[in-house]
Amino acid sequence: MAASTFKTNPIDLIELLEDCHRGKLQLPDFQRSWVWDEDRIKSLIASISRSFPVGALMALDTGGDVNFKPRPVEGAPVEAKNATPQSLLLDGQQRMTSLYQVTLRNKVVETVTPKNKKVKRWFYIDIRKALDPMIDREEAIVGVPEDKIIRTDFGRDVSLDLSAPTKEYAALMYPLTQVFDWDRWQDGFDQHWRGNEHEGVRDTFRAFKRQVLENFKSYRVPVISLDRATSKEAVCVVFEKVNTGGKALDAFELVTAMYAAEGHELRKDWYGNDEHKGRHRRFVDTMRPADSQAGIIANVSNTDFLQAISLFYTRDRRRDAERAGKSGKELPAVIGNRQALLNLPLSAYKQYEKQVEHGFVQAAKFLHMQHIYRIFDLPYQSQIVPLAAILADIGEAWEHEANRAKLVRWYWNGVFGELYGSAVESRIARDFMEVPRWLQGGLEPSTVTEVIFRADRLKTMRMRLSAAYKGVNALLMKEGAQDFRSGQKFDHTVFFGENVDIHHIFPQDWCKKQGIKPAIYDSIINKTPLSFRTNRIIGGVAPSEYLTKLEKGDKQTPAIERNRLDEYLRTHLIDPTILRSDDFETFMRDRQRQLLELIEKATGKAAYTGDVSEDGVDVGGDADMVEAEMVITS
Numbered sequence: 001m002a003a004s005t006f007k008t009n010p011i012d013l014i015e016l017l018e019d020c021h022r023g024k025l026q027l028p029d030f031q032r033s034w035v036w037d038e039d040r041i042k043s044l045i046a047s048i049s050r051s052f053p054v055g056a057l058m059a060l061d062t063g064g065d066v067n068f069k070p071r072p073v074e075g076a077p078v079e080a081k082n083a084t085p086q087s088l089l090l091d092g093q094q095r096m097t098s099l100y101q102v103t104l105r106n107k108v109v110e111t112v113t114p115k116n117k118k119v120k121r122w123f124y125i126d127i128r129k130a131l132d133p134m135i136d137r138e139e140a141i142v143g144v145p146e147d148k149i150i151r152t153d154f155g156r157d158v159s160l161d162l163s164a165p166t167k168e169y170a171a172l173m174y175p176l177t178q179v180f181d182w183d184r185w186q187d188g189f190d191q192h193w194r195g196n197e198h199e200g201v202r203d204t205f206r207a208f209k210r211q212v213l214e215n216f217k218s219y220r221v222p223v224i225s226l227d228r229a230t231s232k233e234a235v236c237v238v239f240e241k242v243n244t245g246g247k248a249l250d251a252f253e254l255v256t257a258m259y260a261a262e263g264h265e266l267r268k269d270w271y272g273n274d275e276h277k278g279r280h281r282r283f284v285d286t287m288r289p290a291d292s293q294a295g296i297i298a299n300v301s302n303t304d305f306l307q308a309i310s311l312f313y314t315r316d317r318r319r320d321a322e323r324a325g326k327s328g329k330e331l332p333a334v335i336g337n338r339q340a341l342l343n344l345p346l347s348a349y350k351q352y353e354k355q356v357e358h359g360f361v362q363a364a365k366f367l368h369m370q371h372i373y374r375i376f377d378l379p380y381q382s383q384i385v386p387l388a389a390i391l392a393d394i395g396e397a398w399e400h401e402a403n404r405a406k407l408v409r410w411y412w413n414g415v416f417g418e419l420y421g422s423a424v425e426s427r428i429a430r431d432f433m434e435v436p437r438w439l440q441g442g443l444e445p446s447t448v449t450e451v452i453f454r455a456d457r458l459k460t461m462r463m464r465l466s467a468a469y470k471g472v473n474a475l476l477m478k479e480g481a482q483d484f485r486s487g488q489k490f491d492h493t494v495f496f497g498e499n500v501d502i503h504h505i506f507p508q509d510w511c512k513k514q515g516i517k518p519a520i521y522d523s524i525i526n527k528t529p530l531s532f533r534t535n536r537i538i539g540g541v542a543p544s545e546y547l548t549k550l551e552k553g554d555k556q557t558p559a560i561e562r563n564r565l566d567e568y569l570r571t572h573l574i575d576p577t578i579l580r581s582d583d584f585e586t587f588m589r590d591r592q593r594q595l596l597e598l599i600e601k602a603t604g605k606a607a608y609t610g611d612v613s614e615d616g617v618d619v620g621g622d623a624d625m626v627e628a629e630m631v632i633t634s
Helices: 013-022 036-049 078-082 095-106 127-131 165-171 182-191 196-219 232-242 250-260 266-271 280-283 303-322 338-342 346-369 383-399 399-418 425-439 467-478 494-498 508-513 534-536 543-552 562-570 576-580 584-603 621-628
Strands: 006-012 026-028 059-062 087-091 109-112 118-126 141-144 150-151 158-162 173-175 220-228 501-504 527-530
Touching: 013 026, 013 078, 013 095, 013 196, 013 220, 036 095, 036 109, 036 118, 036 141, 036 196, 087 095, 118 127, 127 196, 158 165, 165 173, 165 182, 182 196, 220 425, 232 338, 250 266, 250 303, 250 338, 250 346, 266 280, 280 346, 303 338, 303 346, 303 383, 303 425, 338 425, 346 383, 383 399, 383 425, 399 425, 399 467, 399 584, 467 527, 501 534, 527 534, 534 543, 543 562, 543 576, 562 576, 576 584
Parallel strands: 026 087, 059 220
Antiparallel strands: 006 220, 059 087, 109 118, 118 141, 118 173, 150 158, 501 527
């Protein structure tokens, strides 16, 4: 954003509040509701009463390309709603709404207690406490109930009654509704405390006026004003960098406000209401197991959804340009970045929303077919976006065996190439363009051609956060791994019913006793999917010992024939003879070889086994941290 697009001016607080009252200063409709609690309001008032800074505001001049639907601050009169705002408050909603409701609106304030109980409060300044330098100013700010009576002993006794002006005068409690216009209140106060004998009380008020009330009238707030030439992307960056009202606002919030100006409720589409289940809820419920709170695409965000739609819209624009005879740099890019989202017209959103939603639902089915059932086990959340967009684009064609095989290959190349970890926007767009062409006989997509999986990478895959680590686990289940104890394959039902997770083959306790380092025994080479019950049986003993235990069985577990158990082990790419000999080093070499073959089959290309080392040094963690990443406590 160029320096010329904004300016900073100090503006009188009373002027800003009056602009809120008249509707000259409003909020963009994406701003969240006013939710400040009673203590935060008191703290804000206390700061202003002492002329302490409370932070700058940021406002956007109206009339430019960024067209947001406006709404008045909460509590403003009807006239404010009918007014055309001159600027929209981008940062500072909570502060300005609190101050407006407390000081200028002259009505009881609806707020919440620190315990999140809804209450109605009038706010006062205790004159004596405000003048006492030994008392914290916040203690001088008092909130009282709607009837202006504070009761104690479960409502039986009255400790403070401010229900009439004369009672305010008597208690020396000054109403915040009068901080900008105190003449009338002071007239009543002086009348109440008339007479020479009360000159000291009247002096107290005059001191209060000089030391406290004058601070409200003279208070100035720095306001950063963005002019109407400010771009949509600049406005979005502003929110990410300076918004102080809690969660930073993102592109979805801004698009929501722009669509609201055209009469469309984007937030309702996503979050729904009492009568309508929103898209977010539908995603949470997609492929959701009966005993689980969320399905595999529950973490798809509203910006993920808009990103997928923007891929379709920008591709349309590119095709239109191609038909118009343009080429090379003249062609608009196919993108799904923040700028594309902010430029996504409502008409394009409506055109593609149902098709793209169906694509995400199909993506959930695709992931289940790869034996990826939980968000916890998902290699890359970001790879769902191109997957859903591609499936939305090709429709039923993904159900054809040859197309599905290519899609599976593309997916696992993304996982084992570890290509979706960062800076993914350009890759998402490339995959959206390249994969459908590949399915129609075109060139392999770059996500397939660029991948090099190094054989030694398996040794360093120890962390649950690694996409490739999760990928190996899913591939083992997909290829038919059977539980050591029950012999069951890990389909959807068994996975959740038996609480399946990744566990050590050579147990951790045994490895520690042999002096094997965590960096070695925590590798994915020494791990495999097993049920919770099976892992309990394995315990911390040598493999030869726990295999004998499984063969013999007990009261709860039937005996297993040796040959059958060996077959179960082979489905995990474990050589039974090596495992039974407790030969850890030979086991690690042999299983690494077999896992590489599994990955090569999934990606369609040979692993790199040369001696040129990968750039950088592997970052490891201590044993406790590594193991903590591996354990689920559900």
